Amino acid sequence: MKFNLLRYYVLTLVLVLFIISCNNDDNNSRRGESNISLDQVVNTLGGTSVINNITTMMYTVEGQTNEYEEEEPNVSNPINTSEYVRTVSTELNTRKVRYDFSSLDIKFPFPFQVDNSTTIINNQKGSYSGNSGFGSHFFGATAPLPLFSSRIEAYLKIQKMSNPIELLKQVIATNDLSSSVSSNFTIPTGIDGLNITLVIDQNTSLPKSAQVTEVDFINGDVVFEVNYEEWKTVGETMFPGKLTHTFNGEVIKVEELSNIEMNPTFTEATFTPENTDGDYIDEQGEFGIYSSWWYERFNALGFVNSFDQPLNNGAVTTPAGPNVADQTIGPNLKIIGRADVGSWSVAIKTSTGVVVVEPPLNPRWTRSIINTIKNDAFPGEKIEGVIVTHTHFDHFGGVRELAQESGKVYVGEEGVGLTERVLTNHSSLLPDALAINPTTNVEVEGISDVTTLDGGALQIYLLKTELLGLNSHSENIVAVYVPESESFIVSDLFNAGGFVAVAAGLGTTNFNEESKSIIAERATYLLDYIAEKELVVSNVIAIHNGVATLADLQFMANL
Structure with a gap:
């Protein structure tokens, strides 16, 4: 019995020691999977001396950008918006970068090709020149122009995240190589509390990605990430061949x-x-850091510097300026915007208050529009609703601001679910009005056919754009009709101002045949719709660039 009991104790002790040993091995394994020394990462890339001695870089980029339609897309996501080839020249960690584009092929929303443009940034100054986008291609505006502060910081942040060597040099400068053990390392963005995270691949000891939280005006706080793939040997170090x-x-x-x-x-x-005019504005620069991809995506659509200017003030009633048509309609319908910002709103006075068509771009620009309506266009009148023409980011980005102001949102029925989600997606980094003053009873009304307000004084129509096939642009797009002024308000299926001027041959280059076909098909659809509904229309008001005539719409249909 003693022998058996002793043997039992011995076996039990051996088993316990074995379990402890396994647990230790497992814990060590887990630690190995979750942490790695900075020294090991640096040595994998050639060592401290090699990395620190890299001060400049140059490489060729062949890139493609994508956009995503609404949850019920009329084409398969992702939508290829552009393809480009450029040479990147950079001096690491000195805020100096240069992009020389040899080609930029815009594929969405209107196809056109440009080439030979240059963007240069040196600290708080920047410029772009050459055939860089819509303005240069169609109107010959190729002279160097300054970059706004927001675009400068957006470019610099994305460039830094795209260069793991640059990020690692900053990590080395602020950490002890031998004692720093982690699965990721942080790099400041210039805004307190907002850091870039350099994630390390535990299997290769190479940087895996750079991550940062960004402010998105539709999705709230989101993760923006650059993934490093297909590493290749370059001299004494390595660099990713794909981002x-x-x-x-x-x-x-x-x-x-x-x-x-x-x-x-x-x-x-x-x-x-090449052009250093303009002052650097710290607040605008911070906006570029908070929302770098928001600024970058306009560039991918061919609109360089189009919406980078300060947007938190400056909206006016009846915008005016060089090459801007008279925007006057009548006492109860007023266009709100600014000549240099091509996304406007329309304020319509009803018997009970003001309804606003479109919450464009972002909360700052929409708030400027709200203030102008309340203080200038219709002082003393309550804003009682906002009509969203469709849920693309440039037409929808300020919806939370106007929802908080009015408590009522009208949107095409396919966009109701998205709109309801957006009203809960606030940003903690840059809180908007709805985040600061939550309105619990915002009502979202879907437009399924025709909705009339104020006894028919304002009519909202769901356009059946599926008839346009791949050229429908959006499946939840609505138009607004105001009988008093015989005004038909629409977005993107028809654009006024410079778009009509290009089609009329007043630019340096006309639309290509593919673009003409898209424009003509959409304009024809709108004319047929107006006729079908027996609407009396004198004014066609586009969210992009305002007032046009029915004759302008007919002209575009005949391209």
Whole structure:
């Protein structure tokens, strides 16, 4: 019995020791999977001396950008918006970068091709020149222009996240190599509490991705990430041959890198902006850091610097300026915007208050429009509702601001679910009016056919754009008709101002045949719809660039 009991104790002790040993091994394994020394990461890339001695880089990028339609897309997501080839020249961690585009092929929303443009940033100054987008291609505006503060910071942040060597140099400068053990390392963005996270691949000891939380005006706080793939040897170190950018979990940009050079020699002129007019505004620069992809996506659509200017003030009633048509309609319908910002709203006075068509761009611009309506266009009148023409980001980004102001949102029935979700997706980084003063009873009304307000004084129509097939642009798009002024308000299926001027041959280049076909089909659809509903229309008001005539719409239908 003693022998058996002793044997039992011995066996039990051996078993306990074995379990402890396994647990230790498992814990060590888990620690190995979750943490790695900075020294090991640095040595994988050639060592401290090699990394610190890399001060300049140059490489070629072949890239593609994507957009995503609403939850009921008329084409398969993602939508390819542009393809481009550019040379990147950069001086690491000195806020100097240069992009020389040899080609930019815009595919959405209107196809056109441009080439030979240059963007240069040197600290708080920046410029762009050449055939860079819509204005240069169609109107010959190729002279160097300054970059706004927001775009400068957006470019610099994305460029930094796209260069793991640059990020690692900052990590080395602020950490002890031997004692720093982690699965990721942080790099400041310039805004307190907002950092870029450099994530390390535990299997290769190479940087895996750079992540940061960004402010998105539709989805709230989201993760923007640049993934490093297909690493290749370059001299004494390594660098990724492919960059995949994701935003809120969706692939928004893919870049293939080639001709990678370490420490090329640059002259002072390489990073000297061609136009340094304009002051750097700290607040606007911070907006670029908070929402870098919001600014970048306009560039991908061919609108360089189009919506970078300060948007938190300056909206006016009846915008006026060079090459801007008379925007006067009548005492109860007023266009609110600014000549240099091509996304406007329409304020319509009813017997009970004011209804606003479109919450464009972002909360700052929409708030400026709200203030102008309340203080100038219709002082003393309550804003009682907002009509969303469709839920693309540039037409929908300020919906939370106007929802808080009015308590009522009208949207095409396919966009109701998205709108309800957006009203709960606030940003903790840059809280908007709805986040600061939550309105619990915001009502979202879906438009399924025709909805009339104020006894028919204002009519909302759901356009059956599925008839346009791949050219429908959106499946939840609505138009607004105001009988008193014989005004038909629409967005994107018809654009006024410069778009009509280009089609009329008043620019340096006309639309290509593919674009003409899209424009004509959409205009024809709108004319047929107006006729079908027996609407008397004198004014066609586009959210982009305001007032046009029925004759303008007919002209576009005949391209």
